[in-house]
Amino acid sequence: MADGFGRLAYAYEGLERTVFGDLLTRARNACLCALEEADTILILGEGDGRFLLSLLARLPRAHVTVLDSSTGMLGRAQKRVQARLPDAEARVSWWHRDALTAPLPSAHYDAVATAFFLDVFPEEMLGPLTAKISRSLKPGGRWLVADFAAPHTLPTRRARLYSRTLVALMYTFFRAQTALPAKTLVPPEPFLRACGLEPVRRESFRGGFVYAQVWRKAFEGES
Numbered sequence: 001m002a003d004g005f006g007r008l009a010y011a012y013e014g015l016e017r018t019v020f021g022d023l024l025t026r027a028r029n030a031c032l033c034a035l036e037e038a039d040t041i042l043i044l045g046e047g048d049g050r051f052l053l054s055l056l057a058r059l060p061r062a063h064v065t066v067l068d069s070s071t072g073m074l075g076r077a078q079k080r081v082q083a084r085l086p087d088a089e090a091r092v093s094w095w096h097r098d099a100l101t102a103p104l105p106s107a108h109y110d111a112v113a114t115a116f117f118l119d120v121f122p123e124e125m126l127g128p129l130t131a132k133i134s135r136s137l138k139p140g141g142r143w144l145v146a147d148f149a150a151p152h153t154l155p156t157r158r159a160r161l162y163s164r165t166l167v168a169l170m171y172t173f174f175r176a177q178t179a180l181p182a183k184t185l186v187p188p189e190p191f192l193r194a195c196g197l198e199p200v201r202r203e204s205f206r207g208g209f210v211y212a213q214v215w216r217k218a219f220e221g222e223s
């Protein structure tokens with residue numbers, strides 16, 4: 001499995017802070033309270049462990065499975081937990097897997113979280129991937145998504161211009177550095193709705209450029 005993001009693992013946090021300050025951290029953590037009832041949580045594409053650390057600190061009962069295709073990122077995340085919250089490590093399972101091909105247990109998790117992860121995939125991969133992730137959620141389960149909004153969905157011309165410029169720069173950079181499969185940002189909402197999920201909460205940041213959204217999986221027969 002190619003470790004596309006591995007070479008960025010050490011620089012990732014610094015790069016992010018240089019470009020966005022604490023914006024992405026605020027978005028990742030904005031809706032954490034919506035997962036408070038969850039005992040079993042799957043994080044896909046966790047990255048360097050900052051979101052994981054917040055989750056473990058906030059949800060002291062939860063068992064968290066962390067799936068990432070990068071050994072570099074997983075190593076950073078593991079070190080971060082060992083250094084900052086060593087007692088919580090027993091509650092974490094580390095999965096070095098490709099989310100596109102890894103089998104996931106059916107109706108197993110109370111919650112899943114994808115922060116700045118769905119933006120990695122082009123449209124033709126997003127459908128099957130979101131369907132698989134959704135199947136792994138229990139009915140009534142929550143899916144926390146934090147990501148960049150697609151520029152065309154933003155309300156003002158200025159916001160669209162700002163977003164279009166930054167998104168183009170980010171995709172150029174990440175495609176050169178990580179062999180990112182996506183060429184541009186695809187809004188995941190239609191795919192999540194097609195999986196029987198409904199949005200229950202949304203927080204927007206910097207004029208809607210970045211958002212955190214919680215989706216809920218319907219129970220069978222629920223309209």
Ligand SMILES: C[S@@+](CC[C@H](N)C(=O)[O-])C[C@H]1O[C@@H](n2cnc3c(N)ncnc32)[C@H](O)[C@@H]1O
Pocket residue numbers: 004005006028044045046047048051067068069070073097098099100114115116117120
């Ligand atoms: C853009 S980074 C986001 C990291 C972090 N979640 C954040 O909020 O910044 C994407 C993460 O997804 C992982 N990733 C990319 N493609 C993947 C795949 N097919 N399967 C599993 N993980 C993948 C990368 O290794 C990286 O850690």
